[in-house]
Amino acid sequence: MKKIKQTLLTISLLLSGCAVAQADEIKAGDLVISQAWSRATPGGAKVAGGYLTIENKGTAPDRLIAVSAEIAGKAEVHEMAMDNGVMKMRLLDKGLVIDPGKTVKFAPGGYHLMLQELKGAFKQGDKVPVTLQFEKAGKVAVSLDVQGVGAQAPGDAGHSGHMDMKKMPDHSGMKM
Template structure:
């Protein structure tokens, strides 16, 4: 019985460790905390990739993500993907993305995301792709996107059965 309890305790501890977000790579910029930056590996010849991350505003005033750039891409934007009368539409956020005080904005598949276009090379699983985010108040911040597998739905290998799967739009034409 004692061995069973140890195994059960170890399993519970492992579940908690893998379910908790990795806070070790958080980046602080002004009042913002940027975490869980990732992307997907790209199939051969792909010219676009998405970037995903979480931005938390710990301050008392809003900040705005106004632009993004990456040496590996000829063009980079902040995009929004949303349903409009049953049709999935994607558009750049020309006026930026506001992060209100005390709020967290998650850039994830199927919603807000970084759109990296005119790729100069493939993203391979295990790579770290540097991108520069520019905020109205926090200024320029460089983060590394941890490249996951082609079909990943979340950082750290693609999520688990406990996570809701988002639709995969990596093959969507622009």
């Protein structure tokens, strides 16, 4: 019986992964934009990140030069990167080049859309409209699918950060 439950769980996880892989793709010129998502924000939060994948199927580069969103007073393209052992975030004020034949993934800890001065909270299950501005492909409307607070990828329910101490193993007899 235990093997059947494990098999059903595995199949369920695989199928949910397939649904994510089939998420909306948006074609704009030579670009294909997919897997657009964000995380739910706690009440009162004034910033949120946006993540997506941009593939350039053309023969010439294009550049993401701006982002805007009605729900944010300010929206920018940012990069997180290590600098002398310290993780730093910086604004990409000249935009981000998407080279021909390449795919750029926006993800936590790397490239991301920085939505600031939020006018409302992001709730799991919401779709947050944003507009990407490219040099060649022009303006492209995209919806960020809002995942759970601790999500690390699209389709990830995330977690609240709460640990149920009743479910923690008892280590009271351990010697240190």
